[in-house]
Amino acid sequence: MTSAISLFTPVESDLAVLTETLKQLVGARHPILYAAAEHLFGAGGKRLRPAIVLLIARATLPQQDISAKHRRLAEITEMIHTASLVHDDVVDEAGVRRGVPTVHSSFGNRVAVLAGDFLFAQSSWHLANLDNLTVVKLLSQVIMDLAEGEIQQGLNRFDPSLSIDAYLEKSYYKTASLLANSAKAAGVLSNVSDDLADHLYGYGRHLGLAFQIVDDVLDFTASADTLGKPSCSDLSSGNVTAPALYAIEEHPALAGLIDREFAENGDFESAIALIEDSKGLERTKDLARVHSRLAVQHLDDLPPSESKQALIKLADYVLSRAY
Amino acid sequence: MTSAISLFTPVESDLAVLTETLKQLVGARHPILYAAAEHLFGAGGKRLRPAIVLLIARATLPQQDISAKHRRLAEITEMIHTASLVHDDVVDEAGVRRGVPTVHSSFGNRVAVLAGDFLFAQSSWHLANLDNLTVVKLLSQVIMDLAEGEIQQGLNRFDPSLSIDAYLEKSYYKTASLLANSAKAAGVLSNVSDDLADHLYGYGRHLGLAFQIVDDVLDFTASADTLGKPSCSDLSSGNVTAPALYAIEEHPALAGLIDREFAENGDFESAIALIEDSKGLERTKDLARVHSRLAVQHLDDLPPSESKQALIKLADYVLSRAY
Numbered sequence: 001m002t003s004a005i006s007l008f009t010p011v012e013s014d015l016a017v018l019t020e021t022l023k024q025l026v027g028a029r030h031p032i033l034y035a036a037a038e039h040l041f042g043a044g045g046k047r048l049r050p051a052i053v054l055l056i057a058r059a060t061l062p063q064q065d066i067s068a069k070h071r072r073l074a075e076i077t078e079m080i081h082t083a084s085l086v087h088d089d090v091v092d093e094a095g096v097r098r099g100v101p102t103v104h105s106s107f108g109n110r111v112a113v114l115a116g117d118f119l120f121a122q123s124s125w126h127l128a129n130l131d132n133l134t135v136v137k138l139l140s141q142v143i144m145d146l147a148e149g150e151i152q153q154g155l156n157r158f159d160p161s162l163s164i165d166a167y168l169e170k171s172y173y174k175t176a177s178l179l180a181n182s183a184k185a186a187g188v189l190s191n192v193s194d195d196l197a198d199h200l201y202g203y204g205r206h207l208g209l210a211f212q213i214v215d216d217v218l219d220f221t222a223s224a225d226t227l228g229k230p231s232c233s234d235l236s237s238g239n240v241t242a243p244a245l246y247a248i249e250e251h252p253a254l255a256g257l258i259d260r261e262f263a264e265n266g267d268f269e270s271a272i273a274l275i276e277d278s279k280g281l282e283r284t285k286d287l288a289r290v291h292s293r294l295a296v297q298h299l300d301d302l303p304p305s306e307s308k309q310a311l312i313k314l315a316d317y318v319l320s321r322a323y
Numbered sequence: 324m325t326s327a328i329s330l331f332t333p334v335e336s337d338l339a340v341l342t343e344t345l346k347q348l349v350g351a352r353h354p355i356l357y358a359a360a361e362h363l364f365g366a367g368g369k370r371l372r373p374a375i376v377l378l379i380a381r382a383t384l385p386q387q388d389i390s391a392k393h394r395r396l397a398e399i400t401e402m403i404h405t406a407s408l409v410h411d412d413v414v415d416e417a418g419v420r421r422g423v424p425t426v427h428s429s430f431g432n433r434v435a436v437l438a439g440d441f442l443f444a445q446s447s448w449h450l451a452n453l454d455n456l457t458v459v460k461l462l463s464q465v466i467m468d469l470a471e472g473e474i475q476q477g478l479n480r481f482d483p484s485l486s487i488d489a490y491l492e493k494s495y496y497k498t499a500s501l502l503a504n505s506a507k508a509a510g511v512l513s514n515v516s517d518d519l520a521d522h523l524y525g526y527g528r529h530l531g532l533a534f535q536i537v538d539d540v541l542d543f544t545a546s547a548d549t550l551g552k553p554s555c556s557d558l559s560s561g562n563v564t565a566p567a568l569y570a571i572e573e574h575p576a577l578a579g580l581i582d583r584e585f586a587e588n589g590d591f592e593s594a595i596a597l598i599e600d601s602k603g604l605e606r607t608k609d610l611a612r613v614h615s616r617l618a619v620q621h622l623d624d625l626p627p628s629e630s631k632q633a634l635i636k637l638a639d640y641v642l643s644r645a646y
Contacts, residue, residue, distance in 0.1 A: 030474055087440055091433045110414045113436060114474055117410055117443075121463075121470035124447055128463040133456055140444075140451040147444035151353055151437055 007314055008047075010307045011054035014066055015047050018054075018074055025075070025122060026115075036103050036115045040082050048211075049081050049178060050074035052314070053186045056200060058307035060190035069130055069189050076123045076130075076139060077182045083119035084146045086112050091154060092237065134188050138181040149173030157238030160248055160255035164287075167242055168209060175215075176208025199298040206295035207315055213288040214322045216241035217281060220272075221322070232272060236262070242287060244271075247280035285322050292319050330637055331370075333630045334377035337389055338370050341377075341397055348398070348445060349438075359426050359438045363405050371534070372404050372501060373397035375637070376509045379523060381630035383513035392453055392512050399446045399453075399462065400505045406442035407469045409435050414477060415560065457511050461504040472496030480561030483571055483578035487610075490565055491532060498538075499531025522621040529618035530638055536611040537645045539564035540604055543595075544645070555595060559585070565610060567594075570603035608645050615642050 008015060022041045027034030057070035089102040090112045104112035120143070127139050152170050156162070172180075183204030187197040219234045220243050234241050240258060248254045251274040262268040275281070292315045302308045331338060345364045350357030380393035412425040413435045427435035443466070450462050475493050479485070485493075495503075506527030510520040542557045543566050557564050563581060571577045574597040585591040598604070615638045625631045 030478060033474065087436055090436050109432065110477060113410055113413050114470070114477055116440075118470040118474060120440075120443060121466040124463040125467045128456070128460045131456065133451070133454060133459070136456070136459055137451045140447040143444045144448045147437070147441040151356065151441060154433060154437055155353060 007310050007317055008051045008055075010058055010310055011051055011066075014054050014071070014074075015051060018047070018050050018071065018078070021071075022075055022078060025126075026079075026119065033111075033115060033118060036111060039103060040086070040115075041078075047078065048314075049077040049182060052179060052204065052207075052311070053077055053182055055307045055311050055314075056183055056186040057190065059302050059305050059311065060187055060192050060196075062303065062305050062307075067189065069132070070186060072126055072130060073135065073182065073185055073189060076126050077178060079119045079123040079126075080139070080142060080146070081178060083116045083123065084150070086116040086119070088150060090116070091150060130189075132189065135185045138185045138188070142178045142181045145173040145177035149175075149177075153239055158258055158261045159238075159240060160244075160258040162240055162245060164242065164245055167240075167245055171209055171212040171216075172205065175212040176205050179208035179211070180204035196301050199301055202298035203295050203311070206291040206298065207318065210288045210291040210295060210315065210318050213242060213284060213291065214318055217243060217284050217288070217322045220275065220281060232268075235271065235275075236268060242284040243275055243280040245280075246283045247275040247278035250278040250280075285319075288319060288322060292316070330633050330640055331374045331378075333381055333633055334374055334389075337377050337394070337397075338374060341370070341373050341394065341401070344394075345398055345401060348449075349402075349442065356434075356438055356441060359434060362426060363409070363438075364401070370401065371637075372400040372505060375502060375527065375530075375634070376400055376505055378630045378634050378637075379506055379509035380513065382625050382628050382634065383510055383515050383519075385626065385628050385630075390512065392455070393509060395449055395453060396458065396505065396508055396512060399449050400501060402442045402446040402449075403462070403465060403469070404501060406439045406446065407473070409439040409442070411473060413439070414473060453512075455512065458508045461508045461511070465501045465504045468496040468500035472498075472500075476562055481581055481584045482561075482563060483567075483581040485563055485568060487565065487568055490563075490568055494532055494535040494539075495528065498535040499528045502531035502534070503527035519624050522624055525621035526618050526634070529614040529621065530641065533611045533614040533618060533638065533641050536565060536607060536614065537641055540566060540607050540611070540645045543598065543604060555591075558594065558598075559591060565607040566598055566603040568603075569606045570598040570601035573601040573603075608642075611642055611645060615639070 019041055023034075023037050026041070027037035051074075053070060053074040054066055057066045057074075061067075086103050090104045090109055093104075102112070103115055123139075124143075127136055130136070149170060149172075152173065180201045181204070184197050184201035187200040192200070216234065219241070220232055222231060235244055235258075238258075238261065244254065244258070248258075254271055254274045257267045257271045257274075260267070262271065295315045296312050299308060299311055302311075342364055346357075346360050349364070350360035374397075376393060376397040377389055380389045380397075384390075409426050413427045413432055416427075425435070426438055446462075447466075450459055453459070472493060472495075475496065503524045504527070507520050507524035510523040515523070539557065542564070543555055545554060558567055558581075561581075561584065567577065567581065571581075577594055577597045580590045580594045580597075583590070585594065618638045619635050622631060622634055625634075
């Protein structure tokens with residue numbers, strides 16, 4: 001299995017610079033935020049979002065070094081992503097993420113709310129100062145979508161009547177919107193054609209969906225150790241994802257268990273057994289595969305380059321995490 | 324004593340429309356957010372910020388009705404202000420504001436963080452879609468300043484060595500930046516000269532400082548009933564404001580009480596007594612008066628109109644609250 005890091009070879013040194021820049025931007029003036037920034041940007045995150053922006057920068061302008069605006073856009077995507085994680089953890093009262101204690105469990109709700117707001121505020125400011133209204137609109141849409149996704153997830157818990165379409169919409173808001181809009185924004189900064197910009201959006205959208213779908217598989221299959229959080233945490237907290245939705249089609253009794261929020265002894269164990277006994281996980285992996293392939297098709301118009309190859313391989317890598 | 328509402332006569336019907344629009348924009352799709360929006364935008368807020376934007380729109384373009392962009396800007400200022408209040412209340416763990424229970428005490432931390440994020444996200448999106456990069460930059464600076472102000476206040480508690488300049492800087496971040504930058508943005512949308520835009524910024528800045536300084540007086544002088552929150556809540560939570568800073572110059576012992584965070588029995592009562600025995604409150608009112616007058620001077624270049632008169636009277640009204 002390839003690691004994400006080795007795929008990022010064409011932009012490896014750029015990502016190292018980005019990490020340092022982020023720590024400086026966020027932590028420069030406030031000791032507590034510095035600690036939070038070290039915690040957030042030092043803890044071996046995959047930096048998937050900035051890597052995609054930087055790879056698209058190289059793939060669309062192969063003759064040039066990556067521009068300052070592309071670098072700033074890459075930083076903004078990681079700030080937005082991190083801000084939303086920090087606030088999600090407050091909302092979900094999560095204690096651990098990727099095996100590392102969350103900001104709110106390490107520093108308290110106060111600092112977590114402040115740090116998230118500060119990251120959102122910094123990203124808005126840096127965004128405005130990219131001096132490109134199209135890019136501002138694309139990324140402000142992401143911030144709207146993240147809030148919408150978090151609200152949908154927060155308000156529609158334990159709903160077994162969710163359709164797969166509604167599940168995909170939720171996954172778009174939560175994960176794919178940022179990848180789609182920042183991939184397109186990277187193209188806009190390279191002055192690509194409208195058509196190519198839309199394809200880059202399509203790449204990010206389908207890659208993001210595949211990524212989220214695989215994450216939802218891993219929540220059922222990975223041990224707490226691998227994933228860095230307890231297994232089946234989605235279902236137990238009422239976040240009903242594709243494996244459960246498919247399993248309900250085979251075992252309608254599962255809907256009842258979810259609907260009563262696993263109120264009776266053994267409900268949760270029965271639910272897991274029904275999902276394992278179904279084709280839910282296989283069908284979910286198939287769904288991820290569809291979106292991974294669609295992502296790659298959107299790259300057809302990009303000229304060949306090492307960075308284009310990395311973007312293609314990334315779509316395979318996302319799938320490989322589920323096996 | 325004039326009420327703020329009667330000053331807003333030139334834009335009274337516009338403010339009524341704005342309140343309904345805000346409830347719709349925020350609460351349209353989510354029942355819990357609808358409840359929070361009713362709570363936030365229904366509870367007799369003064370709507371100072373949108374009123375200033377609307378009055379400047381009328382004063383700078385006296386021959387026209389208020390434009391859709393000015394109305395949207397007015398809504399954005401109230402969204403940003405409300406978002407920051409909601410998150411401040413989570414950070415400060417405040418139970419009551421303006422006599423009304425806070426969102427986090429009524430609906431819990433989860434909904435308060437979500438509602439604040441949703442309001443910030445909506446404001447970013449509407450801002451980007453004003454299609455004016457200058458306005459985007461002005462308001463994204465406000466969002467940065469609010470985060471900076473909240474962090475400064477959160478991290479520098481119980482610091483009796485704060486200078487009056489540092490206190491004014493904190494007050495600028497917390498309150499005046501939004502008034503200053505949105506007043507300027509209202510002028511920018513009216514295509515005023517750069518010089519007039521800067522004067523509008525100056526008006527908002529000094530009015531905002533006067534407003535905050537008076538608020539800090541009221542925290543010491545108003546009963547819990549009038550202000551809607553317990554008196555002296557700033558000092559007790561470690562937020563050292565002008566009355567205490569001036570009082571320290573007369574009674575250096577006060578610094579020690581603050582520095583040890585009122586750890587010993589009677590410390591807090593002694594501190595209040597020292598402040599009441601000093602010229603702190605009088606000098607603070609004088610400081611507010613200076614900024615109120617400076618605000619009015621910045622309006623000299625505006626042509627005469629009913630709205631200009633309202634902006635001038637507003638600066639008097641802000642002071643009158645302290646008497």
